[in-house]
Amino acid sequence: MPTLKEQFWDPVAGFGVTFRTMFKKVVTEQYPFEKLPTAPRFHGRHQLNRWPDGLEKCIGCELCAWACPADAIYVEGASNTDGPDGDGRFSPGERYGRVYQINYLRCILCGLCIEACPTRALTMTNEYELADDNRADLIYTKNELLAPLLPGMERPPHAMRLGDDEGDYYRGQFKQPAAEQPEFHLEESALRDLAQGEQLVEDGDQR
Numbered sequence: 001m002p003t004l005k006e007q008f009w010d011p012v013a014g015f016g017v018t019f020r021t022m023f024k025k026v027v028t029e030q031y032p033f034e035k036l037p038t039a040p041r042f043h044g045r046h047q048l049n050r051w052p053d054g055l056e057k058c059i060g061c062e063l064c065a066w067a068c069p070a071d072a073i074y075v076e077g078a079s080n081t082d083g084p085d086g087d088g089r090f091s092p093g094e095r096y097g098r099v100y101q102i103n104y105l106r107c108i109l110c111g112l113c114i115e116a117c118p119t120r121a122l123t124m125t126n127e128y129e130l131a132d133d134n135r136a137d138l139i140y141t142k143n144e145l146l147a148p149l150l151p152g153m154e155r156p157p158h159a160m161r162l163g164d165d166e167g168d169y170y171r172g173q174f175k176q177p178a179a180e181q182p183e184f185h186l187e188e189s190a191l192r193d194l195a196q197g198e199q200l201v202e203d204g205d206q207r
Ligand code: SF4
Pocket: 067, 068, 069, 070, 071, 072, 073, 102, 106, 107, 108, 109, 110, 111, 112, 113, 114
């Protein structure tokens, strides 16, 4: 024989929780209509950085790919060539990353790759909207990962533009381009990249 409590109180007791919750502040985030900024050190989409003259920091060493526990990075290095017969110079060192891909279907955004990178070529942004409806678009290529060209940068390939020697270049003791070096100029494509970069920042601000 059920007790009085079991007959009358227990069936309605659960509604007490519902009733109390009705007067609590709603914690639901209105994503994607309201996008909140992430923590400053949030690990989001990767970025391949440039030196201040526009050359790429990536030297194609593949250390990031070897460090990745998810096997999400694919790199193919190639040699920079200063002579007229080669493709030109894309990074200040001997080699550059000719092919660079990150598969965001595999990446777990752990950040081990950026720790492994010896040149700080690879860093992570706060961009977190990495979703799509097909596999191909989630394999980001070098073009998508490279940082935009900013004022004063020139699209590679070109010679090292800054400093008297490599020591100055790597120490960041940049001077204005030497007289014998070609002048800086923003190509049309660079302006387009810059506009794209600003658009990305604006989009990021809206999140
Ligand atoms: S963040 Fe982690 S999983 Fe993603 S590419 Fe880097 S090492 Fe691999």
